[in-house]
Amino acid sequence: MRLQHILAATDFSRPAEQALDRAALLAAEHGAALELVFVGDQGRGQPTGPAERLAQRARQLARRHRLPHVQALPLPAAGAGRARAVLDAAGQADLVVLDGDARAADRGLRPFRQLMALLQLLRAARCPVLLVRRPAERPYAHVLVDARHDAGGALLRCAGGLQPRAALELFHAAQPRGLRCRAAFERALRHPPAVPHAALRELYVSDAFDARRNRVDLALRGADAVRQLAVQQHSVAADLVALAHRPRHPLLEGLRPGAVPRLLTGEAAVACDVLVLPSAGRVGRPAPVPARGPAQSAVARRWTQAT
Template identity: 50%
Template sequence: MRIQTIVALTDFSTLAEHALDRAALLAAHHGAQLELLYAAEEQDAKFCDPQARLEQRARQLARRHELAVQAWPEAGAAAVLAATQRADLLVMDSRLHGRRAWPARATGLLARVLRASPCPVLVVQAAAQQPYAHALVHASGDAGGALQRSATGLQASATVELFHAARTLHGLRLACGEAFGRALRSRRQPAQPQQTRLRVSDAFEARRNRVGLAKGGLDAVRQLVVQQQSTRADLLVLAYVRRNLLRDLLQASKAHRLLTGPNGVACDVLLVPGAASAAAKRWSTMGGGWTRAAS
């Protein structure tokens, strides 16, 4: 079964509208059902009837993209978490992190979604004007190739770049050898029929990463940010592993660091359930699209 259901969240802010537009583009591309949900940390007083506004947006998107769009009457975090159980892809904007800066990484909507969602989560940060052209995949944590397949399944026409971050804890020389070794092994893998535009890169390609590694001050997240800015990739793909509330409170996740603050990325981010998640085993690809294996 290919992607059949995409759920998109909105609070009618500018960034949330970008998420709806991207979800509609993807739904039209995959021939999927699009479902809209109203989700806001604080309800805006100017939207006295959010459900009526949601239904209006559903009609607009249906006409514009010629697809089936449904506006769900449920709202709030509980409805969002329930929607992830039936969705093949959840699309939301990066602003929905919480009301307060520090605990938002643990108690905000995105954090709650990632702790419960069995489906990939696409966080939209840029206006959806065209299909994705360049997907940057964090290949260092993609031993089984699930992230590469996810990038291809989402947008088969995009160039997929497998980026290998350097492990600085073992020293620059060893990190260099490991990165180039992985890159060589990736180049020797048999070509995938659906992957016509594939490139491999590492942390030593961008000058800012080379300088940072020489000084010993760049971890994998910062290397990803530098590479994304250097290549102008419009989609970043990485795995996430479910974390508990306490861990999110004590330490920011890679996803949170990439999506917040001046040192984050400006492109969209696709978060795929990682190998440590049982839900990840349900995902495979068929004909350029995601599929869920029958349980």
């Protein structure tokens, strides 16, 4: 994935400002143009209007990160929702950056509305969406990629292209219906990941049996792919989780939240940023690289040596 145009949304809250910082870091690394769009309430009566504050923030980011192309977009139409404002501004964007702070900081409906707006955006987005949950202090070092729903390798290419110097870990969750350790390893070794970028330093595979907490959960609670992914993220301290989004009916989302809401809130929440590839997302072709064999996780190596 080659980033030439990044769109970042803000409502000037602290989590949204972290998202702008991350977008600026990525724009500096990729040499991409950065556009800022305001998605907050335009009628709060602030001393400085949102258009002026957005322009000021654009100038600050340009100076701090030495970015030649930072633009504050005009305010969206009055009454436009968060998802509609981002979609209208996205245009030819290669990446949309949002704050991923959907935790229930209050008891009202705001967190729920934010999640619904995010799911609406993911259903219609044509490019990957990065949800920023932590301060943007440094480039990503360890990216955990969910192998589910990524048979064509688009998500792996997307994650590798976003931060080419990061270590990539392709994680295979144990599926329901009694998938055992041997079957999981055989599946991972039978379908090795392709190297998505020439500058990658590390690429290896792992599965739910790497983390002790996942092994205990599989024995006591059964297979829950989203929880397994969250446990693995905590276990390896990955600073970015990448997954493919499969849209669901809003009623189903209300009855049982899908992967993205669960990774942002509740028991399966991850303590890092989340990269989501929508089903309609586009990802550029990977750069050609010399052929090489797939790396294995430490547990997979021990199992294959023993057998």
